[in-house]
Amino acid sequence: MNKLHILHIYPNEMNTYGDRGNLLTLQRRAEWHGLEPVIHFYHVGGTLPKDVDIVLGGGGQDSAQTDIMQDVLVIGDQLHALVLHGVPMLMVCGTYQLFGNRFLTRDGQDIQGIGIFDVETIGGSKRLIGNAAVKTADFGMLYGFENHSGRTYLKGTQQALGTVTRGSGNNGEDATEGARTKNAIGTYLHGPLLPNNPELTDNLLRMAMQRKGVEFTPKILSDELSIQSRKNAQSRKY
């Protein structure tokens, strides 16, 4: 059976928004598609595993963000190399911000990011909270819940993940949501994101296997529950 190495970074610090659900979904769908998932956790001060096929990161509390912002700079080069090699990544909320260039907090702190996404985040006063819907070119409609005070702005030629059809997205101003660099995705959508968006999940798996040069034919899964949950998500108010 083909192995799929899933790396979850900072699981103890960045786990505020049900982020474990993304890992569970990726793991289970990999199994259902006939792959053998192997899960690796990376903690502050640790070593990245030799084999990495997909990287996941979640959202965290402000105090946790302070703990990891030094550490993420240490592994930044290695993460850049993985992105260049086409490794798919899903960075949600706090890790999305740290994967950008910088984060200027409300109290004047200038936090340096690792610049995988050419984005800048500025701390806002009002939290942007609600059920969001995002139209993407490659993964269909994405449904999730957003809850963030940071306003993220795309710079230069940085591609967005999609366009909000309901909700605030990156900053509540330009209708963009998230960022995409090669196969790395940054987003404010949680909920968690992957259970309600199986097309995105399966695409992450496909990109991972394609990069390894392994033939991957997704099986037809009975997604009746996610079809219904997506219908329900579509009907929710912001």
Added chain:
Amino acid sequence: MRRVVGTVLGKSVAKAVELRGKSSGQSMPGLVVETLVPGYLGVMLHKLPDGVVIVTGTNGKTTTTKMVVEMLQANGKRVLTNSTGSNLTRGIISTVSRQATASGRLPFDIAVFELDEAYAYQFTNVLRPRYVLALNASRDQLDRFGEVDTVARLISDTMLTATDGIIVNADDRRLSAAAAGATVPVSYFGVATKLLTYFPRDDELVSVAGSAAPAQARPVPRAVELLNFSGTQATYQLGTEQVSARLQVTGQHNFQNAAGALALVRALLPGAEPKTLAGQLAEVRPAFGRGQTFALKNGSKLQLNLVKNPASFRQGLASYVRPDTATMIAINDGLADSRDMSWLWDVDFTSLHGQEIALTTGARAVDMALRLAYDDIVVASVEPDLERALRQFCAMPGDKVLFASYTAMLRLHATLERKAGTEL
């Protein structure tokens, strides 16, 4: 003067709201009195001979408050308390004006109020409590609070307003650390080290295997400690004495909450005998929708449990799910439930492996079923309509357990009382 005017006004508004059949009956009198008679709450409460006591925390407020109130009453105290669902300052003003005499007097010795952890400061700005019992700080509705550090800070701020003493959970590292900075005496309650695994702290709910153990609370001497529990029986160390009680209040988390209630009552009534207190604790029955049992028409029993966050859901699963019970889960996404469903993914459902869930219901019935599917737990039927689901569930043979988020619980509780059965 303010006492009379505020009381009469509060009572009149309550009457008017009642006549019009509005559901805002709990908060409307408070809102009107708060606006028109500033300072009403302070004048009314500061004359109570034994003062005001506050119970706060993420989980267990309602049941613990009930325990404290009933133990004090059993010791001859006249206790003023707020009913469930009115734990904001306005709800307390409504309670006070309702319970006062027409001449604006409060015929009570002491007030014991459950306060919402996010709004307790509004109350403590008006009146500093004598004692605060701080139960726990856990991740709760993220759309309301943002994060657990914020929750802990809010609870700690309330705790530090106490004028006579603080009663705090020694096993909650955030609250216990905050209490260390107090200038008033601190009384700790907790559970024996060997029992800690039954009472996971917030950090442990989400940390992954193979990582460093989450930070532990610093060791402190405890006024009350839960030494052991088995079935409904709990044994406590109270000072130098060991006492046991067979509780009617269900759920293992309540063994821990009871330790907090005992510690608070001991602080208020230093002369009370531990054995007597244990006997009084055993008489306390479950609070509204928190482990209440209903007898259904077909002869079976149904237990209704509020689930609010990963900690309370996990405790509920551990306490109530048995291989021979049918289970239904009701999840809504109103403001009082958490609009964000992320929390369902932080609940550890592994204790349900190999069991089938009879029904999921509520506005997020499908999300709940999807969550369980990713843990290989089969849901026999998904019925978003609460009333229809309850009807189907009640018709099933055998005993039942129902987990419900806040607004789903209110609705199901009302239906159960009206139609399906009688509370045991």
